[in-house]
Amino acid sequence: MSISVGVVGSGSWGTALAVMLSKKGYNVNLWSWLEDESKRLAETRENIELLPGIIIPSNVTCTWDLEKCISNVDIVVTAVPSHAVRSTARKLKDLVQKDQVIVNVSKGLEESTLMRLSEVISEEIPHAKIAVMSGPSHAEEVARDIPTTNVVASKEREIAELVQDVFMNPKFRVYTNPDIIGVELGGSLKNVIALAAGICDGLAFGDNTKAALMTRGIAEIARLGVTMGAKLETFAGLSGIGDLIVTCTSMHSRNRRAGILIGKGKSLEEALQEVHMVVEGVNTTRAAYRLAQKHNVEMPIVNEAYHVLFEQKNPKVAVVDLMMRSKTHEMEEVVIEKYNW
The missing domain is CATH 1.10.1040.10 (N-(1-d-carboxylethyl)-l-norvaline Dehydrogenase; domain 2)
Structure with a gap:
């Protein structure tokens, strides 16, 4: 499967998923909201503060240009803190194409509206195809290839199964669930x-x-x-x-x-x-x-x-x-x- 992925958010979870997906052979773009952080990740190939000892492979491109991160990719992974989901979705609105799938891996609720995060993304990007992925998955362990299982949910079965295929590997098992x-x-x-x-x-x-x-x-x-x-x-x-x-x-x-x-x-x-x-x-x-x-x-x-x-x-x-x-x-x-x- 020839797939490219843009990961929006270079915290521990975003970095861990970028590393994991790159090991599967995908080309991955990893976006940081700070230029200095993006340059540091690109130079050191390591998220020293959050995932020390984990090398970021060469097929992960670090960038702070959001358009570059998601341009021409098949899957857009949103991995920003819950309080930043709406503002990030607003920035993505005119960049996300109708054939791209957004996989939200952030966990939380929007405090001001009490909305689930997929609802927030859908409100800001009405044309988005959205899936969510969750489960017992510490970034520190996923990055070190420790066996982990997760579940992906979407309103559309085909989207959930696509995400399942993209993320699943011998150390990361993914189940599907229609109950988003x-x-x-x-x-x-x-x-x-x-x-x-x-x-x-x-x-x-x-x-x-x-x-x-x-x-x-x-x-x-x-x-x-x-x-x-x-x-x-x-x-x-x-x-x-x-x-x-x-x-x-x-x-x-x-x-x-x-x-x-x-x-x-x-x-x-x-x-x-x-x-x-x-x-x-x-x-x-x-x-x-x-x-x-x-x-x-x-x-x-x-x-x-x-x-x-x-x-x-x-x-x-x-x-x-x-x-x-x-x-x-x-x-x-x-x-x-x-x-x-």
Whole structure:
């Protein structure tokens, strides 16, 4: 398959995917929003700060010219932080051709509108063919060819299968899923739970606590997701429980690392300064909190995370409040009724 790819965003994930795709033999353009950064990547062939030790192959062209990055490519990968998706899409609007496919790999929600990122891109580039890719995939491991699985979703099956063919290799397996809503919500909302998991680690709680948090966390994510039109089964898959597990348990996770610092007593601002990278779960917590209210969905972990992050609530008090909520059953009402309880 003769394919060329333009990767928009030279952070750790964009760089890792550019390296991975180039190893498959594709010609890849890698765009940085800063000219100095682009020149540094081109000269050193290494993203020293984010992916030290990973050599950027010669068939990756580093550029800060957006038009050059996506001109005449088949696939446009958008890998910018969620807060920059709309502004980047606006720049791409007159550059993207109707036959090009946009694959968004950013995870998050637009805080001001509560829109999913594919909705943001579609609003700015109405003619775009869009797919999203998500799953348990730390850039640090993908760049080192550690076996990884992801899922790609699109409204059109042919687009999802094309992206699957382009990205799949012996170390990176890709599944398809028609549920673009569920795939995006799972990939974004898990960051909120990962922040909470990090806070629990910072408080020196144990495995019992984290297991409970993750289990009830995926229940909250699925509850909101189904209300918004997603399929329940998606949250049992790679972009749901899979991504949640890796983000809540790994030190590669910026969200978990920020949470640990907060659990140890640092303010949100201090934690973000120390992590020194984008922590998507912070803005997503605000958006998730508002989405829960908008759709009248009960999300106690999200609520407590919001109070800790933005209202300076003591994390220990938040845990007690979660533990002492009114008694209830584990399964949803529809399942309980099925068993005639």
